[in-house]
Amino acid sequence: MENGEKINKGEEDEMEIHGYNLCRWKLALVAVGVLCTGGFLLLLLYWMPKWRVKATCSRAPLKNCDVVLLRTTDEFRQWFCAKVRLRMCPGIDPFQTPESMTRKLMNGHAGHLPETPSEHTEDYPINNTEALLLEVRYFVHHSVTYFWNDFRQAFIFWNGLDEGVPCSDIHSVHSKGLSHEVHDYRKLFYGINDIAVKVPSVFKLLVKEVLNPFYIFQLFSVILWCTDEYYYYASAIVLMSVISIISSLYTIKKQYIMLHDMVAAHSIVRVSVCRGNKEAEEILSTDLVPGDLMVIPPNGTIMPCDAVLISGTCIVNESMLTGESVPVTKTNLPVPTMDSRGVDDEIYNTEVHKRHTLFCGTHVIQTRFYAGEPVKAIIVRTGFSTSKGQLIRSILYPKPTDFKLYRDAYMFLLCLVGVAGIGFLYTVVNSILNQVPVGTIVIESLDIITITVPPALPAAMTAGIVYAQRRLRKLGIFCISPQRINICGQLNLICFDKTGTLTEDGLDLWGIQRVENSRFLLPEDKACSEALVKSQFVACMATCHSLTKIDGVLSGDPLDLKMFEAIGWILDEATEEETALHNRIMPTVVQPPKQPLTEQKPAASQEMELFELPTTYEIGIVRQFPFSSALQRMAVVARVLGDKRMDAYVKGAPEVIASLCKKDTVPADFAIVLEEYTKQGYRVIALAHRRLESKISWHKVQNISRDAIENNMTFLGLIIMQNKLKQETPAVLEDLRKANIRMVMVTGDNMLTAISVARDCGMILPHDKVIVAEALPPKDGQAAKINWHYADTMPRSNLNVINSQDIPDKMVNDSLNDNPIIDYHFAMNGKSFAVILEHFQDLVPKLVLHGTVFARMAPDQKTQLVEELQNVDYYVGMCGDGANDCGALKRAHGGISLSELEASVASPFTSRTPSISCVPNLIREGRAALITSFCVFKFMALYSIIQYFTVTLLYSILSNLGDFQFLFIDLAIILVVVFTMSLNPAWKVLVAQRPPSGLISGPLLFSVLSQIIICIAFQTLAFLLVKKQPWYEVWTPNSE
Template sequence: MTAGIVYAQRRLKKVGIFCISPQRINICGQLNLICFDKTGTLTEDGLDLWGIQRVENARFLLPEEKVCSEMLVKSQFVACMATCHSLTKIEGVLSGDPLDLKMFEAIGWILEEATEEETALHNRIMPTVVRPPKQLLPESAPAGNQEMELFELPAVYEIGIVRQFPFSSALQRMCVVARVLGDRKMDAYMKGAPEVIAGLCKPETVPVDFEKVLEDYTKQGFRVIALAHRKLESKLTWHKVQNVGRDAIENNMDFMGLIIMQNKLKRETPAVLEDLHKANIRTVMVTGDNMLTAVSVARDCGMILPQDKVIIAEALPPKDGKVAKINWHYADTMTQNNDSSAIDPEAIPIKLVHDNLEDLQVTRYHFAMNGKSFSVILEHFQDLVPKLMLHGTVFALTMLGCAVTVQMIVALKRAHGGISLSELEASVASPFTSKTPSISCVPNLIREGRAALMTSFCVFKFMALYSIIQYFSVTLLYSILSNLGDFQFLFIDLAIILVVVFTMSLNPAWKELVAQRPPSGLISGALLFSVLSQIIISIGFQSLGAFNTTGSLDGNSSHLNDETNPDKHNIENYENTTVFFISSFQYLIVAIAFSKGKPFRQPCYKNYFFVVSVVMLYAFILFIMLHPVDSIDQVLQIVCVPYPWRITMLIIVLVNAFVSIAVEESLDWWGKCCLSWALNCRKKMPKAKYMYLAQELLVDPEWPPKPQTTTEAKALVKENGSCQIITIT
């Protein structure tokens, strides 16, 4: 039964998916929930500069797309972008943080670092210098033949980075001290999280609508970075700057504006999510990014459809004697991005339990929450956790530094089918690693998992029928004091069973995902009914052939007596020959009947090795049955039966094949109808707890929570974490 897993692993390797835990392949065939990271998984790894929005006189200007221009080349805004970074040159190539690299490339400036000779010559560390390209600087030429004094000669515009305070995850900002060539005073430039930067600036320099503008950008899925500037005092010399703390620099700044970075969706993301939704596979986003940004990306990629409601759960811990509470907010449902890559909502069917539900119940809803809220809910609202998990789609669990990598590795290892899209440290713990860094590997893995699972079921059913058919053959022959010969057993086991088992497992996966999922276990109604029906058919036709042998043939010829070569074990007789031929054909018949194709595997006729093997075995057995060969008959210990009985055996085999295949094919349709009818009559409750909870929530008038309501935890929390809903008007 492991042959299907081995072949699936080989097919996955061909499409660039490597597996270190083969037993997980079958489990992937049962997946109904996929959790995705955002950056680098649904979206591109790097960020692209979308534009800037400068601030003048505490008011936002219109957004500007082009930063590399003559008008802005000497502005403090561009100077901050040119100096406030941690870039360096390694073998002549500019290297560093991808975000800093994108910002520096956008302005088109040039970075020069001091060489070892220059550093040794001046006996001190030479500063890194940045300057714009000459074509961006305004040209200035002397008027007429008037000679210019030395101090009037046009100087090159350069900025030296004197001191750098590196980016800190805890502080969420970085700062540099720089000096323009020729200026007496130094400048301090700072960039980082907008809320942090605004808090370190003079209040009169921060626009009044700062929070609204920032929220608009994050809702559209942009990543926003704020810039600030401050002119330092003239008493701060180069030596003093080297010893001053960053707290003395990072205060009383002037707010300069925002840099808007865009994290584009990967080209494959919308189509893959559409395929998963059509297959009734739920998708969830778990990210360390801003929650509103994550919600926007979820809408853009089709994880949340435009008509779906998004409910933001804002949980607050107990404070000042007040109990913990959850504020429920409904996010805007209006689409923010009309990009052509968005999924057409009409192309994705929404699965409804009842057709006569009211609009409020029909509308799909999704919960979104950040890491702090999730922690409060886990601690104070345990009874709400299953309800939120059932419809939770966006979890912005903000983590910093190595915590992201650690949590990622733990999640990949604990998941039923973790997939790493990189070959770095995460791939060591992940059962699967994709060579292609996109989520297009997810449908491939699920399809191969379903195909491997169905192959395991097919092989199990075939081996079960093989055992029963052979057991009944031996039982029939024992009844007449006979048995199968040694070479007959050997031919059945090696030439038929071994070849069929390994070739019937080669069926490739079906080309697309379907909403139907394969059975989750061997003990299922459809599988058992299939096996039992084939057992009855095989026993019936084998009995028909064996019991009619004596009546159809001459009574004295049923058991051959050869005085020169006596058969001590009574093997060479008509009953033995009849049972051997019919059972040999039955092994091939059930192999074909069980080699199902759509919707999880390709049709068996596309499995060329299986087709060739079965045709050759059919041809060989049919040939030695209709045209006996003495040498083969002696080896297999079979006898030459009369020609009419050979034709009779052929008719029995053909009818057996027709009945077996017809019954197996009809089970796919009749089995579903009978199963659905039985479930409707019995009104059986679902076994899975989440399905039972989903049915309860459908008729719960208090769920989902209404907009602008608050759920408060009771002061005396019971074991089940009970809570109450209070509506605030």
């Protein structure tokens, strides 16, 4: 089939689409075929969507088709079909007014095409009755509705307000809310705002399960055996099948109910929306559409959609989506200044502006509003388009598991079918020569097929997985994708997140190192001394954070908490009443504590002189710019009580903060000092300060861009945090090393810190060389380039740097020639990884083969790395805490989340014990399940071929096994062995030798074939010896 048009271009779910119309003469032919084949053709067309469409339809243009045939463009090339439906609408674009649409369209076809794309508008100036209703064609696939668009001549999916909308338009055009008319018009396209996970009825699930090819084959076998009077064996197979179907129905139904209950938490709530400039009205969340203006209640809510904040602040728990239990602060989307609008206006994007976006399913704990303005958010996506909807879709419609074992199993079954065909022909010919009745010939020849391809094979194959899943549950590892257990037996590379996975979640303050007169002072272990209370350094620690009080308890990022606790200050937040009463109230105020001034003496009981700072010394946080992983920093604007001017404070990655500061304030030995700390594995955070001009008022601060604040800063110094390794980390990594399983660190932390932790935990051995690849993008007409240097000689000049477009052989050879035992590792950060992926694609396989440390990696880069490792034939496992690892956990062959919360929806495996000791356990159980699957397959193949040969020999003398003989072989011998074989537990330690990945391997084939030959030889010999006995008589159809 020629390539068709594509929908979802460049996306993960990209598909080719072909149009078809129903053809009457083809339908008539199919009906005749169904009657002639006794309904088997209908089953075949049910299993094969492509054949079904081609057998009943003719090709047609997409704009006029009745049916669409879809094929995924990934490696699986799956086929789907969908029926095209019609709907009457006043227009074809949810963001254009019906009035403008009727001027451009006549009878559903394009008139004069607009020269430029229409702007999003909220006006609706005409009466609905005057609008010309148009036919809109659409189809639904995997819970997503695609509409035919005459202007684009394609089926398109209306995602929401997050497609190509400038940030300025969000505030100027969309901040008024929708009128009832526009709301009703948009609802025609977006439908009900609901992530509906319908729990199918037992009858529907039963029909779907019974129509599985495996059960159809079993049904065919049972009918055949009953015809041949093999009632006992047929009854046993029916009983097994019924038990298997009931078990499968129970599991599937339970999973649907769990998913439905998880989604139903937000399904219907009452929300307040603003209609134009009128007062807010209450509606059901199911009626929300993109563009609606929603008022977030002060006491919080569960978000029923994705929305962008345009006023106020929210404290949100996003654990459902990310697994991160720490509440995050969401601030309103900044209003672009007048001079930045137009060409340079930033386009709104949910991922880029996630700090201003409330995601569906997340829990808004608290809201804060200023100057009596309620907290408002504009709906950007609803239903299955939301972040939660996409997550649910990935669970409802998962990609098939691509594993060599299953591919080989199908090939092996085809071989068995071929062998059965030979036996079938032999039986037919032999029976005709011996004048056997036609009815007997049909039954016996078909019986050969049911013997060669054993109906109990799939049930036997899954037994090992079921037992492994049970053992994993006892170890505290829960699985939502049982087929992945077998794949985990093949894992030969594990990617680890660092913080919270290899190291402890919390950070301890090791000390601070302040800067005065552009020079570093000596390190200090405490930041709460009286002399520092009014210093800018402590003021930065006290204000530059995203902490909040929830039910009177300080909550927020663990790093922020440790910093704030280290200075012992007090945080006060304005109540709702205070916020409503005052026009310019500071929402958050910090002040130093009452401090006892005493000399440090060992005596426990001593008199203390209480020193209290003036109560007037308070700092109010006027504006907060939340931490951005892309910018690697956060900032605040604060003002000391009574001071006319404001101060800006920034904290973040030292290299980034230093680049924002005036060069004369950054110490000359900054790089050396930073390197010393990061080499020792400390996490270093830099602080900076800037005194703002007096002309910057409170109102101006609320709308100022962070770029205008974060420049010309004064460098204040460093905070040094200690991130300890988890106790079990080194031992687990040593076990993996002994098992020849490669380990890779993928972290968002500093590179030198990551390399240090990799050395401490044994991922990089003490004498191994680490080569850093620093890739630079094209600049000023110069091509992209890569600088290479050893990690232990960080470049402060170009003396240690080799500039090369390829991996420098000299560095690699030097590493290996010094000592053959010494290995070398590549390390790089996220920026370098992105440049190499874009400009040095041929280098990627070489780098990932020896890359061990990937630092400052964004969430999507972690997923890209997993894909690149899979491209060089690694079976990749990913172990993370669920926070920023969801994409990588889903993409890896075996993703295991250490989140105590239910981030398991994003990960095939979830460990209830937050330590990496679950990784060897998972691999061990995977290997046990995989070996069991191989053994079961070999045993079932032997049994079927040997029984096939036995029956063929007996057919040659017009005889067969009796019903009870079949029953004894198939039940007492075969199934007992198969199910007890699967009970074998995993070996207690990981060994270097992994199980083979497929059935088509020398040792396995030799094992099966040699056993078959031995059995056939013995059977043939015994058969011939019996025939030579004097008491043996040849039976014929005419014998008595």
